[in-house]
Amino acid sequence: MAYYEGLSPEQIEAQKSANIRWIWIVAGILAVITLIEFAIAFTDLPRMLKNIAFIILTIVKAFYIVAHFMHLKHEVKILIYAVILPMAFIVWLIVALLKEADTIFNVLFG
Amino acid sequence: MATNSIATNSKRGIWGGGVEPMKASYGKLMMWFFLVSDALTFSAFLTAYGTVRFAYPSFDYSQAYKFSTEYWPIPEKVFAAAPFITVEAPLVFVGIMTFILILSSVTMVLAVEAGHRGSRVEVEKWMLWTILGGLAFLGCQAWEWSHFISGTGPDSPYLQKGVTYLGASLTQNQYGPPAFADFFFFITGFHGTHVLSGVALNVLIFYNTVMGVYDRRGHYEMVEKVGLYWHFVDLVWVFVFTFFYLV
Numbered sequence: 001m002a003y004y005e006g007l008s009p010e011q012i013e014a015q016k017s018a019n020i021r022w023i024w025i026v027a028g029i030l031a032v033i034t035l036i037e038f039a040i041a042f043t044d045l046p047r048m049l050k051n052i053a054f055i056i057l058t059i060v061k062a063f064y065i066v067a068h069f070m071h072l073k074h075e076v077k078i079l080i081y082a083v084i085l086p087m088a089f090i091v092w093l094i095v096a097l098l099k100e101a102d103t104i105f106n107v108l109f110g
Numbered sequence: 111m112a113t114n115s116i117a118t119n120s121k122r123g124i125w126g127g128g129v130e131p132m133k134a135s136y137g138k139l140m141m142w143f144f145l146v147s148d149a150l151t152f153s154a155f156l157t158a159y160g161t162v163r164f165a166y167p168s169f170d171y172s173q174a175y176k177f178s179t180e181y182w183p184i185p186e187k188v189f190a191a192a193p194f195i196t197v198e199a200p201l202v203f204v205g206i207m208t209f210i211l212i213l214s215s216v217t218m219v220l221a222v223e224a225g226h227r228g229s230r231v232e233v234e235k236w237m238l239w240t241i242l243g244g245l246a247f248l249g250c251q252a253w254e255w256s257h258f259i260s261g262t263g264p265d266s267p268y269l270q271k272g273v274t275y276l277g278a279s280l281t282q283n284q285y286g287p288p289a290f291a292d293f294f295f296f297i298t299g300f301h302g303t304h305v306l307s308g309v310a311l312n313v314l315i316f317y318n319t320v321m322g323v324y325d326r327r328g329h330y331e332m333v334e335k336v337g338l339y340w341h342f343v344d345l346v347w348v349f350v351f352t353f354f355y356l357v
Binding site for chain 1: 132134142145146153154157160164186216227337338341352
């Protein structure tokens, strides 16, 4: 979604329909991805494959929400990095705690 | 103007004050950084859920499914009911909830777009739809919780320590290990609280719009800031949907 600053009334009208069109396209993409996730949940694929598909589709959905609905794609680079880079801590947390979970499992049930 | 361009051209000048280095207002920036910290909080919850889940044995798929404290339950077996229907409908209701929240996010972004054009009538219209979507989601969650707490039965009695137990509390539940219900209450509850405060903020924004506060102020940036929060609530639900209901 582009802003309207410094545009003439005709340009604003054109930009408005382009913006609204794009909002509904993103909405459609989000709906379709949710339906795909729903369909995958009822297939007989191996559990691991299904989970990987879910996680990838979730990240795609998150991208569309953050980039377009939250407008982050059109912000300056330093703001994008200030928001995205701290998420690296989450990756570390997931790796560390899943390793921990494996150890707990082995102690309790191994 | 001349001093301004000098200030933005030198690297020291950008952070020297007087200009917005991130080209975003103070309020918008602080909303972003609050959302970053909130994202870390929710990640901690979901990662904790994953940790406890993987520390339990998982269900052996070669057998017929049955609720037990021996292994972590399969979410689609737990969340298989929807209002007004009696047949099993795994994940259907939570899918509807996801659609409601995505749609209310769409109406929110339409309100933000109308705000940029300063069109009060359109902002009012889309804010109303957003509030309605938020309330619909909260209603669905209330049903989901009450169904989870009261349980399904009596054809699926669940024995724990020799006593039949239906539904869920913080100490035991019919679906699986006690931690399963605890995480359900905690994660969906924390998200639901976010939705509730989001609806309250949306109502406030709607009221201010109707009263012409933003017209007098000359811009609708408040709609954008609260919009950021509302999209974040939707974003969190996308992750909760995946990691609590699908995986």
